Amino acid sequence: MARYLITGGCGFIGGHLARALVQAGNRVTVLDDLSSGREGNLPPEADLERGCVTDGARLAAIAGQCDGIVHLAAIASVEAAAADPRRAEAVNLGGARNAVExxxxxxxxxxxxxxxxxxxxxxxxxxxxxxICAPLSAYGRHKLESESAVLTLGPRATIIRPFNVYGPRQHPASPYSGVIARFISACLAGETITVNGEGLQSRDFIYVGDIVRLFLAAMSRAPEAPLTVNGCTGQAISILKLTRAIGEACGTDLKLRHGPARPGDILHSRGNPRHAHETLGFQAEVRLGDGLADTIAWLREEDQ
Ligand SMILES: NC(=O)c1ccc[n+]([C@@H]2O[C@H](COP(=O)([O-])OP(=O)(O)OC[C@H]3O[C@@H](n4cnc5c(N)ncnc54)[C@H](O)[C@@H]3O)[C@@H](O)[C@H]2O)c1
Structure with a gap:
């Protein structure tokens, strides 16, 4: 039985990963400051250490009891990081450097x-x-700088570049939350969904269960060389089509309004999944319609 440290394990992805690891018979220790995560996302078997990844000594002491580290803790969106740049640098870059050390x-x-x-x-x-990597935001730059630090570990380094992850337990309350969670929540509440610009921008949405399988594959790989892989499906859907799919899946008449385009918004984002498949045997399996149905069911239950 192995023990894994998951930083940010109380978050959306981390909670799902912690459950999967426990279900597979592993032990899990989570380091999380609960700034955006929830203790309720963890399985009862996981051990929670409440603390901050900027505390390198604490992180190292916990890691010393473990067989591997998954570093997820971050101010996890472009907009949230831009709202507090100093803190974002300390957490997103400083925290990653501490995990590397x-x-x-x-x-x-x-x-x-x-x-x-x-x-x-x-x-x-x-x-x-x-x-070529040319990040447009401080969030993206910190991720890229952190990748360089991670790669200094050599063969024991694995980097996963998730595209847009969605699914149950992604909470819609925050304006920084994923677009699918926010749109479904608005749709179920009968509220009007605001689409930035024409809604022709497209994204590669990957279901959280799929991204967790990718992390598990990365954690169990033989450390022969450092590895960097996309976490994506290879399919993209426009935001406008997504709103229609959500309306259909919710079974309600969707109310939609177009707001101003977001300055600097990337028009298209779609990953190539081939390298993850060739190196880790990973392929996303959950179709968008099925993933939306699961997410809607979870949000309906949360509302009760
Ligand atoms: N969700 C996505 O679509 C997506 C896409 C690309 C990359 N990622 C990355 O995946 C990781 C997990 O994302 P998520 O969607 O689960 O986000 P999340 O906000 O749900 O989870 C982040 C977790 O980190 C914790 N945390 C934040 N700052 C911390 C600190 N200083 N010390 C300790 N814990 C701290 C939060 O409390 C939370 O539990 C992040 O690194 C994020 O940047 C996510």
Whole structure:
């Protein structure tokens, strides 16, 4: 039985990952400051250490009791990071450096949650990991700088660049939350959905259960060389089509209004999933319609 440290394990992705690890018979320790996560996202078997990843000594001490680290803790959106740049640098870059130092000292494998934001505006074609990285935001730049630090670990370093992750337990209350959670919540409440600009911008949405399988595959790989992979489906849908799909799945008449386009918004973002498939045997499996249905069911239950 192995024990894993998940930083940010009380968050959306981390809670699902902690459950999957426990279900597979592992032990889990989570380091989380509960700034955006919830203790209720964790399975009861997981051990929670409430604290901040900027505290390198604490992170290293916990890592010393573990067999591997998954570093998820972050101010996890472009807008939230831009709202408090100093804190974002301390947490998103400083926290990642602390995770790297802990992994180095304890000789542990590290799986790092980077982001598709490292690519910037890469155009409409599916983006492969070899594509030039030109992040447009501080969030993306910190992820990219953190990747460089992670790669200094050599073969024990795995970097995952998730595209847009959605699914149950992504809470819609925050304006920084994922667009699918916010749109479904508005749709169920009969509220009007505001689409930025014409809604022709498109995104590669990956279901949280799929991204968790990718993390698990990364955690169990043989450490032969450092590895960087996209976390994506290879499919993209426009925001306008997404609103229609959500309206249909909710079974309600969707109310839609177009707001101003968001300055600097990337028009298209679609990942190339080939490298993750070739190196880790990973392929996203959950179709958008099925993932939306699961998310809607969970949000309906939450509302009761
Ligand atoms: N959800 C997505 O679509 C997506 C896409 C690309 C990358 N990512 C990355 O994946 C990771 C997880 O994202 P998520 O969607 O689960 O976000 P989330 O906000 O739900 O989870 C982040 C967790 O980190 C914790 N945290 C934040 N600052 C901390 C600190 N200083 N010390 C300790 N814990 C701290 C939060 O309380 C929360 O539990 C993040 O690194 C994010 O940047 C997510």
């Amino acid at each position: 802990a992994a180095r000292t304890e000789k542990l494998p590290l799986v790092y949650a980077s982001s598709a934001a490292v690519y910037g505006d890469a155009g409409p074609r599916p983006i492969a990991e070899t594509h």
